[in-house]
Amino acid sequence: MAANPTAAMLVIGDEILSGRTRDSNMHHLAGRLTEHGIDLVEARVIGDRRQTIIDTVNALRTQYDHVFTSGGIGPTHDDITAEAVAAAFGLPIDVRADARALLEAHYKRTGTELNAARLRMARIPEGARLIDNPVSTAPGFSLGNVHVMAGVPSVFEAMVEGLLPGLVGGAPVLSRTLRVMRGEGEVADILGALAGEYADLSFGSYPFQRDGRYGTNLVIRGSDAARLDEALSRLESAVAEDAA
């Protein structure tokens, strides 16, 4: 089985690191990539600093098949992602005719002025492919394997939906969950033994507390449904025997 394509996510924005805003794009992208068969290997959150964005984009794009960014492509002075990504590739960036036409049509329709600030959102690096924005028009773009998207969750999510069908995915990661009302420490040995036996699957345990009682979700992940079902059945038997 060929390995799935790999990806990193880069969340850009001082407001996430200051605790003002709670990022939700990472969780959304993680779930959609898993369904699409692309492995999200790491995610980073950095501030709105030009050199940091350049260095991080360059570090990640050489290491992974895809890099997805969110944030910093709006109309204000602190929206510097597009320019920094262009600089990371050593490519020029300017207002591009196709992006400008999209904004002109949109603002004409809504009776709003396309002022200098809004025109910043038509700045696209040379050679980039536009990513459609069905929510508020101003596009994202893909430059090589770096996909630059908005930070506003509704826009980010719409851009991801437009982008994903064009990206080659691998085998979606499937999972099976066994929920037990026992502490993690009581089922750890069972889980560890099975993990050793099924080296092609990954086993995780996620404790929770409900009404003062401890429980654990035991999760098995892999790409082969039959193997997952077999391992789940073994896990169920082992847990039941242990409790008996």
Place this chain on the structure above:
Amino acid sequence: MAANPTAAMLVIGDEILSGRTRDSNMHHLAGRLTEHGIDLVEARVIGDRRQTIIDTVNALRTQYDHVFTSGGIGPTHDDITAEAVAAAFGLPIDVRADARALLEAHYKRTGTELNAARLRMARIPEGARLIDNPVSTAPGFSLGNVHVMAGVPSVFEAMVEGLLPGLVGGAPVLSRTLRVMRGEGEVADILGALAGEYADLSFGSYPFQRDGRYGTNLVIRGSDAARLDEALSRLESAVAEDAA
């Protein structure tokens, strides 16, 4: 004014990257560090892989004053954070008497067996200081400038509260917010001009949509309350004049 201490956060767990679990510890820590006067400069999410944890801990601990980790210190086979952090420092790790005594007392009280899996949670690197866990007893630890905490949010948050008073903070970052029912693109010029004038403050704009109308939160950040109030008053006047 001396610069504030810097920090990075490292979230460890396959379940975050697969989209199964939504991390909330980063947002919590970001807010608490801001209040405490420690600047969170970056955050990373990585999977439960030993070498990745070692390499990332070593990269971050040399670059920042503090590194805070969450996840991977429970009783199961995939809880490898403590061992990997010890390896990052080149230090041995084993069940330590003080941590073991905490667990023994806890499980005796609750009438639960301290089995081999649970005893894993008493593995503490040589020379580390324990971080108190008032929720479920099994401690975290600080090794040098790396603070290793649990992934379960209630435990993570309790550990942060125990840890923070012992860390030297700088000037808390204060903020002022002006909420305007205008699009980001309409106030971008005003904000950019003020940002140029008040170089000691940071200016951000965060668009939102409510009842089909566009609005923007304009946020000014800095450590000097008088300067913030002055800048906010200038911003209010400029926005009012522009709308007139």
